[in-house]
Amino acid sequence: xxxxxxxxxxxxxxxxxxxxxxxxxxxxxxxxxxxxxxxxxxxxxxxxxxxxxxxxxxxxxxxxxxxxxxxxxxxxxxxxxxxxxxxxxxxxxxxxxxxxxxxxxxxxxxxxxxxxxxxxxxxxxxxxxxxxxxxxxxxxxxxxxxxxxxxxxxxxxxxxxxxxxxxxxxxxxxxxxxxxxxxxxxxxxxxxxxxxxxxxxxxxxxxxxxxxxxxxxxxxxxxxxxxxxxxxxxxxxxxxxxxxxxxxx
Numbered sequence: 001x002x003x004x005x006x007x008x009x010x011x012x013x014x015x016x017x018x019x020x021x022x023x024x025x026x027x028x029x030x031x032x033x034x035x036x037x038x039x040x041x042x043x044x045x046x047x048x049x050x051x052x053x054x055x056x057x058x059x060x061x062x063x064x065x066x067x068x069x070x071x072x073x074x075x076x077x078x079x080x081x082x083x084x085x086x087x088x089x090x091x092x093x094x095x096x097x098x099x100x101x102x103x104x105x106x107x108x109x110x111x112x113x114x115x116x117x118x119x120x121x122x123x124x125x126x127x128x129x130x131x132x133x134x135x136x137x138x139x140x141x142x143x144x145x146x147x148x149x150x151x152x153x154x155x156x157x158x159x160x161x162x163x164x165x166x167x168x169x170x171x172x173x174x175x176x177x178x179x180x181x182x183x184x185x186x187x188x189x190x191x192x193x194x195x196x197x198x199x200x201x202x203x204x205x206x207x208x209x210x211x212x213x214x215x216x217x218x219x220x221x222x223x224x225x226x227x228x229x230x231x232x233x234x235x236x237x238x239x240x241x242x243x244x245x246x247x248x249x
Contacts, residue, residue: 002226002248003153004043005219006036007189008115009243010052010108010159010211012073025238032234032245033115037157039247041123045155048123049147050081050116051218052108052159053211054130059143060103062128068105068113079113081105082126106130108159108211116157124155131214137202140214144221158219160212162186162242163205170240172209181208182235182242185216189246190232194220210242223248 014030016023040048054060064082071077105113109128116126129147131140148154162182165175172178181204188196197220205213226248234245 001153002148002222002228003045003155004040005156005158005223005228005248006033006040007158007160007216007219007244007246008033008036008112009161009245010111011161011241011243012070012107012111013239014111015070015075015077015114017075017077018070018073029234029236029243029245034119035233036245036247037115037119037121039249040155040157041121043155043249044153045124046151046153048121048126048155048157049150050109050112050126050128050157050159051131051215052106052112052128053215054106054108054132056130056132059132059135060130062103062105062109062130064126066103066105066128068107068110070110072107079105079110079117081109081113081128082116082121112157112159129218131218133206133211133214135214137198137200137217140217141198141221144218145224147218148222154222156219156222158212158215160215161210162212162244163208163210164241165208166237166242167240175208177204178208178242181205181210182237185210185212185242186232186235186244189216189244190230192223192228192230192248194223219248
């Protein structure tokens with residue numbers, strides 16, 4: 001069963017080395033993510049599954065130990081999913097631990113790996129799941145149901161951003177539908193409203209470049225019948241992209 005979930009944004013700018021001089025702008029989001037991971041640890045799960053958007057269609061599994069990096073964003077920073085990365089818990093990702101997969105983590109899961117390394121996660125085995133944007137809601141929901149069948153006490157770290165159309169300078173330019181969409185996303189995730197998350201409009205989410213839609217609906221499938229309550233820890237759009245941090249426990 002699902003015992004806890006944390007919802008976090010996944011921009012590479014969340015990593016200070018990538019953000020460089022702009023790093024302070026997401027300090028509050030980083031702090032909220034740290035608090036959210038604390039909720040996962042407190043739930044004492046048997047397994048942690050990290051779910052995030054991926055470029056490929058369908059689903060892609062990433063076992064514990066899979067490597068990722070931020071070289072594509074101009075930073076020579078490597079991470080590893082699980083095992084505290086470089087083994088010293090400082091989250092710098094520059095160690096030389098063995099890789100478990102030749103396929104690199106997608107950026108969203110690389111950000112998750114960085115967050116987990118930063119907090120020194122060692123509370124449960126980890127596995128990653130990349131979910132492609134075209135994956136329809138029914139399949140996302142069924143994926144969530146399948147995840148919780150893996151262990152008695154499962155926690156989810158769910159990565160994804162809301163719309164990318166909140167301002168004129170946003171990646172998707174300004175779309176008047178973006179703010180209401182993001183408000184409903186924040187409300188639903190903050191309230192652990194499973195039905196509302198299931199009902200998110202996949203086509204609208206795609207048009208608004210909301211990368212979190214599919215991972216959030218995986219969460220909704222996993223949370224069916226769990227009776228979890230929600231808390232919204234952070235909601236903002238500093239770069240015209242909606243970022244939400246919430247916990248379900």
